[in-house]
Amino acid sequence: MNRTLRGADDLSAAGLLSGTDARALRDVLARYAVAVTADMAELIDPDDPEDPIARQFVPRVEECTVAPQERADPIGDGAHAPVPGIVHRYPDRVLLKPLHICPVYCRFCFRREMVGPDGLGTLTDSELEGAVAYIARDPRIWEVVLTGGDPFALSARRLGLIAERLSAIDHVRVMRIHTRVPVVKPDLVGDALVQGLKSFGRAVFVALHANHPREFTPAARAACARLVDAGIPMVSQSVLLRGVNDDAATLEALMRTFVENRIKPYYLHHGDLAPGTGHLRTGLAEGQDLMRALRGRLSGLAQPTYVLDIPGGYGKVPVGPHYLRESEDGTQVTDPNGCEHAYPPKA
Ligand SMILES: *Cc1c(COP(=O)(O)O)cnc(C)c1O
Numbered sequence: 018m019n020r021t022l023r024g025a026d027d028l029s030a031a032g033l034l035s036g037t038d039a040r041a042l043r044d045v046l047a048r049y050a051v052a053v054t055a056d057m058a059e060l061i062d063p064d065d066p067e068d069p070i071a072r073q074f075v076p077r078v079e080e081c082t083v084a085p086q087e088r089a090d091p092i093g094d095g096a097h098a099p100v101p102g103i104v105h106r107y108p109d110r111v112l113l114k115p116l117h118i119c120p121v122y123c124r125f126c127f128r129r130e131m132v133g134p135d136g137l138g139t140l141t142d143s144e145l146e147g148a149v150a151y152i153a154r155d156p157r158i159w160e161v162v163l164t165g166g167d168p169f170a171l172s173a174r175r176l177g178l179i180a181e182r183l184s185a186i187d188h189v190r191v192m193r194i195h196t197r198v199p200v201v202k203p204d205l206v207g208d209a210l211v212q213g214l215k216s217f218g219r220a221v222f223v224a225l226h227a228n229h230p231r232e233f234t235p236a237a238r239a240a241c242a243r244l245v246d247a248g249i250p251m252v253s254q255s256v257l258l259r260g261v262n263d264d265a266a267t268l269e270a271l272m273r274t275f276v277e278n279r280i281k282p283y284y285l286h287h288g289d290l291a292p293g294t295g296h297l298r299t300g301l302a303e304g305q306d307l308m309r310a311l312r313g314r315l316s317g318l319a320q321p322t323y324v325l326d327i328p329g330g331y332g333k334v335p336v337g338p339h340y341l342r343e344s345e346d347g348t349q350v351t352d353p354n355g356c357e358h359a360y361p362p363k364a
C-alpha cells in the first residue's frame with residue numbers, strides 16, 4: 018500500500034469514513050480536492066474519530082457549513098496578482114506559484130478554492146517566462162517565495178529550471194520554498210531535487226509546513242536531514258488548528274521536534290477564513306494564551322511568531338500576546354509567569 022488515497026471509495030476502503038454521512042460528503046467532494054498520501058494514511062488511527070492527522074486530511078461534512086465571513090480568497094491574493102503565477106504584496110518579495118497541485122489536500126487550506134485537479138492549474142512555459150520577466154523588471158524584488166500548490170510536487174527538472182532562471186536575475190538574492198512534501202511524501206526529496214535547488218547558487222531556504230509532532234516519521238526526519246545536510250537551512254510554518262494542535266503540550270512537542278530536526282520555528286498561523294473551515298479554527302485569544310504558555314515552557318530557539326494574515330490582502334502581522342501595557346504608573350511588563358513589573362523599576 019503505497020498509493021495516495023483519493024475520493025470516497027479509497028477512504029472508505031481504508032476505514033477512514035466510518036460514521037460519515039456519505040450523501041452529505043458527496044457535496045464536499047464535489048467542491049474540494051482530496052488526497053491522503055500513504056505516509057499520512059499510515060499514521061491515522063481509524064478507531065479514533067478525532068485523530069489529529071485525520072482531521073487535517075480526511076474530508077468531513079462540517080465543510081459544507083460556510084460562515085458569512087469566510088471567503089474563497091481569504092487573504093486577498095487576487096488583489097495582488099500582476100501576472101499569472103505571481104503575488105506581489107510586499108515590495109521586497111513575491112510569491113511565485115508554478116503549480117496548484119499538492120500531494121495532500123489539507124482541509125483547512127486557505128487556497129482550497131484554487132488548488133487541486135480542478136484548480137488554477139500549472140503555469141505553462143510562456144506563463145513561467147512571463148512571471149520570471151516580471152521579477153527581472155523590478156529590482157526591489159530580493160526574495161522569491163515558491164509556493165502553490167506544493168513546489169516539491171514538480172519534477173526535479175522543472176524545479177531546477179526555475180532555480181536556474183531565477184539565478185540569472187542579479188537582484189534576486191534569496192529563494193524560499195514552502196512545502197509539505199518532506200513530511201507527507203518524503204521519498205520525493207531525492208538527490209535530483211536537492212541538486213535542482215542548489216543550481217540557484219545563492220541562499221535557498223525551505224519552509225516546512227507541519228502541524229503535529231506525529232508527522233515526523235523516520236522517513237520525514239531523513240528527508241529533512243537530506244536538505245539540511247546539503248546546506249539548505251529550514252524554517253517551520255504551522256497552522257493553529259482546533260483538535261489538531263490547539264493545546265500547549267502538542268504545540269510544545271511540535272516546536273521541539275522542529276528544532277531537534279534543525280528546523281527553526283518561524284510562523285504559527287492563525288487559521289484563515291477559508292470556506293467551510295470553522296470547525297478547525299480557534300479564537301485569537303486562545304492562540305495568544307497558547308503562545309503565552311509556550312513562552313514560559315520552551316527554549317527561545319523554539320518560539321514561533323503567531324501571525325494573522327489580515328483578510329482582504331493587507332498583509333501578515335504578529336498578533337501577540339503583548340507583554341507591554343501603559344498604565345498611570347508608567348510601563349508595565351508581563352513576565353513568563355504572568356506577573357506584571359514596572360519598567361523602569363521604581364527607584
Ligand atoms: C506570506 C506572504 C509572503 C511571505 O511573508 P514573510 O512574512 O516574509 O514570510 C510574501 N508574499 C505574500 C503575498 C504572502 O502572503
Ligand code: SF4
Pocket residue numbers: 118119120121122123125126127128129132165166167197226
Ligand atoms: S499542502 Fe499547502 S497548498 Fe496544498 S492543500 Fe495543504 S496547505 Fe494547501
